[in-house]
Amino acid sequence: MKNTFTGICMGSLLVMSTSHADVGREEELDEAVRQFAAKVEAVWQECLRRPDVHGTNGSEMCLFAMKRSADEQVELKYQEKLAHAQQMTEHPDRYSTYEEVPxxxxxxxxxxxxxxxxDCEGIYQQSVSGTARGTFALxxxxxxxxxxxxxxxEWY
Structure with a gap:
C-alpha cells in the first residue's frame, strides 16, 4: 500500500513538474513576443512624434515601418525554422518522422x-471607408x- 501511494505521489509530481515546465516555456515565448512588440511600437510612437509627420499619410508611413519590422522578424523566424526542419530530414536515423515537415x-x-x-484587406475594403481603411489594414x-x-x- 505504501509503495502504491509513493508511486502515485511520484507520478503526480512528475506530471505537475512537466506541466509547469510547459507553462514556463509558454510564458517565455509570450514574453519574447511582447518585448519585440514593445520595442517596435516604441519606434512607431517616436516616428509619430516627428515634426515632419502630419495627417494620415505620415501616420501610415510610421505604421508601415512598424509592420515591415514585424514582417521581417516573421520571415527571419520562418527561415530559421525551415533551416532547422531541413536539417532534421538530413538525419533520418534520429528524426525518421520529420521528412514532410519542411x-x-x-x-x-x-x-x-x-x-x-x-482578413486584413478583404474586410477593411468592405467595412471601413475613407483614409482610415489603409491604417486599419496595416x-x-x-x-x-x-x-x-x-x-x-512554438515549433522547435
Missing part, C-alpha cells in the same frame, strides 16, 4: 500569408505578424 512548414507560411491578405497585418511570430516560436 513541406508542411512552407505550406503553412503560404496559407498564413493568404489568410492575412484576405494594423491588422501587424497584429497577425505578432501572432505568427508566436506560432513559429
Amino acid at each position: 513541406v508542411l512548414l512552407k505550406a503553412s507560411q503560404s496559407h498564413w500569408k493568404e489568410y492575412v491578405k484576405s 494594423m491588422c497585418k501587424y497584429k497577425h505578424a505578432l501572432q505568427r511570430l508566436r506560432a513559429l516560436d
Whole structure:
C-alpha cells in the first residue's frame, strides 16, 4: 500500500513538474513576443512624434515601418525554422518522422500569408471607408505578424 501511494505521489509530481515546465516555456515565448512588440511600437510612437509627420499619410508611413519590422522578424523566424526542419530530414536515423515537415512548414507560411491578405484587406475594403481603411489594414497585418511570430516560436 505504501509503495502504491509513493508511486502515485511520484507520478503526480512528475506530471505537475512537466506541466509547469510547459507553462514556463509558454510564458517565455509570450514574453519574447511582447518585448519585440514593445520595442517596435516604441519606434512607431517616436516616428509619430516627428515634426515632419502630419495627417494620415505620415501616420501610415510610421505604421508601415512598424509592420515591415514585424514582417521581417516573421520571415527571419520562418527561415530559421525551415533551416532547422531541413536539417532534421538530413538525419533520418534520429528524426525518421520529420521528412514532410519542411513541406508542411512552407505550406503553412503560404496559407498564413493568404489568410492575412484576405482578413486584413478583404474586410477593411468592405467595412471601413475613407483614409482610415489603409491604417486599419496595416494594423491588422501587424497584429497577425505578432501572432505568427508566436506560432513559429512554438515549433522547435
